[in-house]
Amino acid sequence: MPDTMIKICGLKTPEAVDAAVDAGATHIGLVHFEPSPRHVSLSDAAKLRRRVPDSVKVVLLLVNMQPAPTGEALDAVQPDVVQFHGNETPEWLALVKEKTRYEVWKAWGLMNAQSLENVLAYEGKVDRVLYDAPAKKLPGGNGVPLDWSLLREYHHRIAWGLAGGLTPDNVVDAIRATGAPLVDASSGLESAPGVKDIDRIAAFCRAVREA
Numbered sequence: 001m002p003d004t005m006i007k008i009c010g011l012k013t014p015e016a017v018d019a020a021v022d023a024g025a026t027h028i029g030l031v032h033f034e035p036s037p038r039h040v041s042l043s044d045a046a047k048l049r050r051r052v053p054d055s056v057k058v059v060l061l062l063v064n065m066q067p068a069p070t071g072e073a074l075d076a077v078q079p080d081v082v083q084f085h086g087n088e089t090p091e092w093l094a095l096v097k098e099k100t101r102y103e104v105w106k107a108w109g110l111m112n113a114q115s116l117e118n119v120l121a122y123e124g125k126v127d128r129v130l131y132d133a134p135a136k137k138l139p140g141g142n143g144v145p146l147d148w149s150l151l152r153e154y155h156h157r158i159a160w161g162l163a164g165g166l167t168p169d170n171v172v173d174a175i176r177a178t179g180a181p182l183v184d185a186s187s188g189l190e191s192a193p194g195v196k197d198i199d200r201i202a203a204f205c206r207a208v209r210e211a
């Protein structure tokens, strides 16, 4: 089985980015969404992006942004991946995928078996779906696990990843329960909202490698 990919999300400082890269993350996430405690401006995101070696992919997270600001954000940051974390339509994401060079991901609040069927509207229109817990106060980064049993032995038609309340303590169980090819964590690796804990980032990556 190929190694599980690791996305460490919501990084705001050079120290946190370096810690994720050094610990073996395959992806790092930069949140550009002002209400979030993990928000980074486009100029800070661009600076953080430049620290990341080519071997690690940079994911820019956007929420329900209009087309013009989306283009401006992508031009400014030049990520590898753009992760849409709002109510973006399949048609809009298909257009982004067709017209740009970026990998396109759709975050999907997974509620029940029906919502696994509903996400198929994005098949062929995005490169990956990131299953997360349904939105609460924020669209993501809420530290809430989704019901992993929904994904057990599911025949996936879209490349996917697992997010939602993952921590160094539960990520091995999550991988075993779902077979996730990519795991994503944010608030479970923090000492306070928006403040990443470097030791927890390292522990998370170690746990995934040992799963």
Ligand SMILES: O=C(O)c1ccccc1NCC(=O)[C@H](O)[C@H](O)COP(=O)(O)O
Pocket: 009, 010, 029, 031, 033, 036, 037, 038, 061, 063, 085, 132, 138, 139, 140, 141, 142, 143, 144, 163, 164, 165, 166, 184, 185, 186, 187, 188
């Ligand atoms: O992290 C945020 O604050 C955030 C805000 C708005 C949209 C998305 C956001 N995070 C997206 C992520 O990919 C998180 O890593 C994912 O939701 C899992 O978060 P957590 O449950 O805290 O591990």
